[in-house]
Amino acid sequence: MNTLSNKKVGTFILSIAVWGFAIVMIYPLLWLFSSSFKHTTDVYVLAHQLIPTHFYWENYVNGFKGFAGHSFLLFFRNSLYVTVLSVIGTVIASTMAAYAFARIRFPGSSFWFACMMLTLMLPGEVLIIPQYMLFNKLDWINTFWPLIVPSFAGGAFFIFLLVQFMRGIPIELDESARIDGCGRFHFFAKIMLPLIVPAIVTTAVFKFIWTWDDYFAPLLYLNSAEKATVSLAIKSMADPTMETDWGALFAMSVLSLVPVIAVFIGFQKYIVDGISTTGLKG
Incomplete structure (x- = not known):
């Protein structure tokens, strides 16, 4: 009985601590919503x-x-x-x-995978000037291309996540597919992609989230108001030269x-599902 009572007390204290931590974490959001x-x-x-004395619904109209x-609808459309x-x-x-990286053995695959992983330790600040000079040469400043095109080169973090997920899928599937005459592209499109949906969605x-909040x-590449994203537009609404x-x-x-x-x-x-099964091998 004493052991059961101790467990209940421990569970109660843990629940109180978790709720307290949750309130601390969510309070800024509650304050933001209230202040709106x-x-x-x-x-x-x-x-x-937290509860306003008077609700000023016109804040949303004015905002x-x-x-x-330019209406804020334009900024939402730009961000989207x-x-x-x-x-x-x-x-x-x-x-x-x-x-x-996960399924094809090609010369230097381990070396190039290691090089890709090393880019995770490369500070983003060292890339700012070279990237800006490149995009300026391409005449992409004040366009959306510097924000979009680099994404079509992938991302080291996401490649690593997907590689680990794919390595958890039995290699016997590849062998069975080859015996049945399935090519690499067909196997990738018809078999591999449906199996890694959780990792893709992750x-x-x-x-x-990262792009929307960026x-x-x-700020670096967009100069005109009509091309501003939501984050840039919100910052621009705070004018230090007059009342905000x-x-x-x-x-x-x-x-x-x-x-x-x-x-x-x-x-x-x-x-x-995508995170919990990443890194597990079957």
């Missing part, structure tokens, strides 16, 4: 109060008007355009590269989280 319904002055005066004569194409490019390139979701790359409409800014920040949360919740099952 407050007047700008109340954001400062009633910063500690959606955007800035520089860049994000979707980046996801498509990353999934296609990373999946094909991972299949080559790749797509992570790439979607602020630095659009914080209520409208927070309202647009809340709306910018909707696609990310929806994608994460909608594909949560695949993300768990």
Whole structure:
């Protein structure tokens, strides 16, 4: 009985600790959502109060008007355009590269895989100037191409994730397919792809979130307001030279989280499957 009571007490304490940690983690989101319904002055005066005294629904109306004569709908469309194409490019390139590393033995495969893995330890800051000079030579500055085209070269992290997932699939499938006269492309398209759906969805979701939330790359390559993405547009709404409409800014920040949360919740099952089985060999 004492052992059972100790377990219950331990479980209760652990539950309280988890709930407390969850509240600490989710409080900034609750504060952001609450502030999106407050007047700008109340954001400062009633910063500690989660429930607004008056709900200013016009914050969402004013925020959606955007800035520089452009509606926020344009910025959402820009972000969606860049994000979707980046996801498509990353999934296609990373999946094909991972299949080559995981299933095809070619000269120097181990060396090139090691080189690919080494790029994970390369700080992104050292690539900024060379990439900018390259895209400037191509006359791609103030276009979406610098944000999209690199994705069609894949990503080292995603290639590694997919390689580990593919290595968990029995090699006997390849041998059986070859005996039946199945070529590499047919095997890849008809057999391998359906088996690695969780890893592909995990790749797509992570790439979607990272691209949608990216602020630095659009700031570096996009100069005009009509090409701004959501993250860049939200930052541009905060004007240090005049009074900022914080209520409208927070309202647009809340709306910018909707696609990310929806994608994460909608594909949560695949993300768990894709991560939990990565690295396991059959």
